[in-house]
Amino acid sequence: MQVVTTIAGSDSGGGAGIQADLKTFQELKVFGTTVITALTAQNTRGVSGVLPIEAAFVKQQLQALLDDFSISAVKTGMLFSSAIIHTIAQIIADTNIPLIVDPVMIAKGGESLLQQEAIDAIIHYLLPIATIVTPNIPEAETLTGKKINTIADIKKAADHLLATGVHCAIIKGGHLADATNATDYVFFKNGQAFSMQTPRIATKNTHGTGCTFSAALTAFVGRGLTIKEAIIEAKKFIQLAITHDLALGHGHGPTNHFAYQNDKKSCEVTIYES
Numbered sequence: 001m002q003v004v005t006t007i008a009g010s011d012s013g014g015g016a017g018i019q020a021d022l023k024t025f026q027e028l029k030v031f032g033t034t035v036i037t038a039l040t041a042q043n044t045r046g047v048s049g050v051l052p053i054e055a056a057f058v059k060q061q062l063q064a065l066l067d068d069f070s071i072s073a074v075k076t077g078m079l080f081s082s083a084i085i086h087t088i089a090q091i092i093a094d095t096n097i098p099l100i101v102d103p104v105m106i107a108k109g110g111e112s113l114l115q116q117e118a119i120d121a122i123i124h125y126l127l128p129i130a131t132i133v134t135p136n137i138p139e140a141e142t143l144t145g146k147k148i149n150t151i152a153d154i155k156k157a158a159d160h161l162l163a164t165g166v167h168c169a170i171i172k173g174g175h176l177a178d179a180t181n182a183t184d185y186v187f188f189k190n191g192q193a194f195s196m197q198t199p200r201i202a203t204k205n206t207h208g209t210g211c212t213f214s215a216a217l218t219a220f221v222g223r224g225l226t227i228k229e230a231i232i233e234a235k236k237f238i239q240l241a242i243t244h245d246l247a248l249g250h251g252h253g254p255t256n257h258f259a260y261q262n263d264k265k266s267c268e269v270t271i272y273e274s
């Protein structure tokens with residue numbers, strides 16, 4: 001049994017954050033452990049409160065895990081402050097555990113999950129020690145300081161991210177204005193690249209899509225798939241979770257973390273090598 005860790009915020013509504021990560025880990029048959037960086041009072045309508053955890057206690061949680069378990073992959077989600085990011089980066093840098101960074105910045109409802117001053121800390125401390133970074137389009141724009149309108153802009157943003165030292169950048173296209181497809185763009189430091197496409201699902205129930213995708217990726221990396229295989233399988237996991245949404249709550253509902261196990265053979269991802 002592989003052990004994986006998520007370092008993220010708690011979503012009381014259960015669709016994103018730590019809760020989405022643990023549900024995904026369980027479905028993918030890895031043993032999930034957690035380091036909680038913040039509590040949020042949150043539902044499908046939005047975030048009504050954030051209570052950050054002190055960086056020293058974040059450190060204590062992570063150290064407790066490393067002192068006991070052999071961890072095969074770690075992901076980060078909501079990190080909230082530069083103090084938390086520095087603390088985590090310092091500890092992970094001394095390990096050789098693959099690190100997947102989902103640079104969570106704002107909730108679907110627009111509430112901030114990362115302080116402005118923490119963006120530099122992600123770029124300078126976390127990305128240089130990361131294996132994969134998974135920004136959506138607005139996050140990639142913030143991390144690189146450049147607007148993304150075209151595929152050429154996506155490639156430029158990826159080059160900018162790869163220059164920090166991260167091995168692989170996945171720029172997710174959930175926010176692109178393409179009514180037909182949801183396309184994610186993957187770039188490796190060695191120059192290889194591919195994109196992956198699935199039909200776009202017309203739904204407002206996309207709360208936690210980024211968390212769920214990066215958790216699935218972490219589980220598959222932890223299970224020993226190659227990075228490319230893990231990325232494609234994680235795309236299937238999120239596609240099925242969005243397709244079979246649960247229609248819970250009154251706002252942006254959660255995705256269905258059960259769907260992949262029920263239906264995984266039915267999902268096709270189209271790959272374009274470049």
Ligand SMILES: Nc1ncnc2c1ncn2[C@@H]1O[C@H](COP(=O)(O)OP(=O)(O)O)[C@@H](O)[C@H]1O
Binds near residue numbers: 136
């Ligand atoms: N409506 C949709 N239909 C199918 N896939 C989607 C849809 N919205 C997002 N995705 C996919 O979900 C994953 C998360 O994407 P995105 O929404 O861009 O990130 P985030 O949740 O971090 O904002 C990506 O693989 C993206 O292509």
Ligand SMILES: Cc1ncc(COP(=O)(O)O)c(N)n1
Binds near residue numbers: 008
């Ligand atoms: C605690 C927490 N972490 C992350 C998200 C982002 O969610 P999404 O994946 O929908 O962007 C969230 N809303 N809450």
